[in-house]
Amino acid sequence: MTLDVKICGLKTEEALAAALDGGASHIGFIFFEKSPRHVEPDQAGRLREAARGRADVVAVTVKADDAALDAIVAAAKPDILQLHGAESPERVAEVKARYGLPVMKAFAIREAVDLEKITPYRGIADRFLFDAKPPKGSDLPGGNGVSFDWELLAALDDGVDYMLSGGLNAANIGAALNAASPRAIDISSGVERAPGEKDPDLIRNFFRAVRAAREGDAVLA
Numbered sequence: 200m201t202l203d204v205k206i207c208g209l210k211t212e213e214a215l216a217a218a219l220d221g222g223a224s225h226i227g228f229i230f231f232e233k234s235p236r237h238v239e240p241d242q243a244g245r246l247r248e249a250a251r252g253r254a255d256v257v258a259v260t261v262k263a264d265d266a267a268l269d270a271i272v273a274a275a276k277p278d279i280l281q282l283h284g285a286e287s288p289e290r291v292a293e294v295k296a297r298y299g300l301p302v303m304k305a306f307a308i309r310e311a312v313d314l315e316k317i318t319p320y321r322g323i324a325d326r327f328l329f330d331a332k333p334p335k336g337s338d339l340p341g342g343n344g345v346s347f348d349w350e351l352l353a354a355l356d357d358g359v360d361y362m363l364s365g366g367l368n369a370a371n372i373g374a375a376l377n378a379a380s381p382r383a384i385d386i387s388s389g390v391e392r393a394p395g396e397k398d399p400d401l402i403r404n405f406f407r408a409v410r411a412a413r414e415g416d417a418v419l420a
């Protein structure tokens with residue numbers, strides 16, 4: 200089985216190159232002003248060119264309105280829209296129809312009941328992203344570097360396509376892949392030297408750890 204790997208919150212050509220050379224299937228740009236990873240649509244539009252034909256570009260937004268999404272889609276030309284706020288199933292359907300792009304809907308998970316929240320989104324969202332709940336006081340709905348109990352994901356049926364996210368890093372990715380069987384993983388803080396500052400060496404190290412955990416999977420070899 201292939202494993203998609205998304206490196207999220209990229210802001211520099213150097214970090215982007217490390218992600219693409221490492222074998223990232225997805226790269227994420229954050230459009231959320233309070234985030235240390237925030238990029239303007241034009242900046243993302245310039246950076247995304249390096250990913251063309253190599254990785255899918257994911258635009259991460261939080262309850263963005265049409266005007267904001269119009270600007271992001273026009274400039275950054277994403278392949279996928281990640282909705283990381285409290286967007287309703289109707290809003291997810293509306294966004295999909297408006298842009299003709301696949302939508303990945305994020306959910307914050309702490310306990311089993313949180314996974315039930317995906318039910319009305321099934322058949323609407325193209326993929327789910329399961330992240331941890333933000334710690335108290337955090338301004339960010341994502342990118343907090345905290346993980347949740349991966350064992351909870353065992354309760355999902357095989358039809359649920361999800362990206363495992365939240366607090367992943369080179370030290371825990373082996374345990375995460377053992378606990379759950381995701382088709383996709385996502386990392387941000389775990390490859391940063393400081394909030395919002397991606398470290399190319401940490402990105403390379405993460406890919407090495409993923410490969411080691413998967414014992415030479417062909418997709419990442």
Ligand SMILES: O=C(O)c1ccccc1NCC(=O)[C@H](O)[C@H](O)COP(=O)(O)O
Pocket residue numbers: 207208227229231234235236259260261283330339340341342343344345364365366367385386387388389
């Ligand atoms: O990363 C952010 O700053 C962010 C801000 C607002 C909404 C979403 C955000 N990140 C979304 C992601 O997909 C992150 O990769 C995900 O939350 C995992 O982050 P981390 O726990 O730091 O690996």
